[in-house]
Amino acid sequence: MRPSTASFAFLSLVSAVNGDIHQLIVGTFGTEKLYTLEFDDSALTLELIGNLTTNAASSWIALSHDKKNLYGTSFTSASPAFVSYTLGSATDIIYNTTVALGGNCSSSKAIFVTAASESPYAVYGTPFGGNAECGSVISVDENGVLSDVIQNYAYKSTSGVHGMAMNQNNTFLYSADDSANTLWTHSVDSATGELTYVSSVDGPVTGADPRHVAVHTKGQYLYVILEGANELAQYTIDQTTGIPSFENVTYSLIPSDVTSSLYWSDEVALSFSNNYLWATSRARSTNSTGYISAFSLSSDGSIESQLFLNATTTSGGTANSVAPSSFSDQFVALTDSSIGFVQIWQLGTDAASASVVASVSIEDGGCCANAVWYS
Template identity: 75%
Template structure:
């Protein structure tokens, strides 16, 4: 074959096949980790691997270099966190489980997040009748969880469901669903340990902060209010790190929806950080949840809510949205009511979104959140 025809054939093949991207998916009640693959041209989503894990993980997160995966241990009698090493998205090796220490022994681990700066500490929280604690874990030279280096307390009525670090890892923010509180802790750059800075109540009684996201410029904090079914924008004081409520909120369900029939879930920034995604879940499996996107100004503030549209299911206890790390166009959405992963794409005019790929993973416990490996 002539050289130019070879090049043409290769070019066509690349256009047809597109780029392949892998995601790892956790579960609420089955001891599995799934690796799935998305083709961004063919718009297909396929199962690559079902990894047998030591425990179910209702939340998973990647290390800064994607060589490690950390998860909550939903199968333990006491809060614990699991560490895996990754050769790639399908080369998963269990390394260790760390029990959370302190007086939160009757709660279940619910959330875990990893620092992106040295010493790369990992932070976890439980949720339940004794969910007032947080824990800080160190990692070894390979990134494997090493030991619990700090236990700290929120308050006796707390149940922190989500956390987020700012981009330089100097502050960590905790969304306290049970105590309707937003917490700020400073982070020690040498040890990773945290120090209490402030706690502020939600905008109204029953607002119930659930998950948070920090814009990388560090000026704005976005908070999903599970009980109020709204997204709140906070301004962060650049000297103290303390957020303050701007009296700016956006509904995450339509105006004609009954708020008590929904519970809002997740918020996450897009690849370019020019968009923000958020979701709500329906409390009944006979109804759908909703997905929203927002446009952001260059300083990180919200300029507009682009849409609120129904998801394809209630979402169950998930409807967790995870934007891709290679394009603003794609986000992954998980469901636990029937168990599936979907890829959604932002419309060309930014005023809508739609499902372009769907994969059922109905094993009785899937699906919790997903992370993009590539």
């Protein structure tokens, strides 16, 4: 059960009194840069403190389980590949290596990467575009640096997986196949990290187009962004097989009075306490705004209600990616690529709204993709 309004207000007061400084790392779609931002949760300020030139733009970045390594897609490479950095701090980012996906996906671009939170800490990556019918499992060395592609596994010829998520104990990996309108389930080998096919199910309707997914920590529910339908769908996970089932629970991520084809929904992520779920949609035209929404969750992870649906300040471009903070339910980072900025949104004390409290512009022509909270 989510906290009461009084409890949330108390937590907000404590946070305001005991302010702290936090860092985020941000990737890009078209410029070979990584940016580091610093957020003061008391003064509500956001500053650019790091600007690193890299050898690849990363359309998606992910931290290792211990935050000692950063993994990214090599989005500007001619063929799909993944990059690995060692983190001494949020601004001490050292390039290590680039690992090519290989296999039968040579003409597409790497689009997504995620890292296991349990040993052997394998990293999983997928391409998108032409010939994107496979994914890769990449091993890491004793320091967490990307090592070798240990498995190229198959989706299907029409696939284009845009997002993946693992359950908390890393026994299953779920893939959102945007191009083939399919949701995939693979089991994970606990010794090697390699995957075994379990199931694939079509999206709820033709053109639903699953894009990104998140799994509740209790493992009973999977949340799926339906990019084409502009909805958030809740799936129930079978606790024996790991297979998710759609039970006709959806929530719109755009207002009822707009044309759905003018929008494409993007991202879903759990809050710090797992009491809330955040989701976003983007506008296909820069003349319109996207939307950000939050949902209250019960103790088992089922969605209780949609709390609000607020317009974002821009279309979001190809981003409007949401990253809840790793220290509080109050704050979430939102990225934009139509102009190039990162915003911090704060949940209202009644959890019935949210608003922008800090922002940094990064207008370099390629920023901003997704953000990760280093601290």
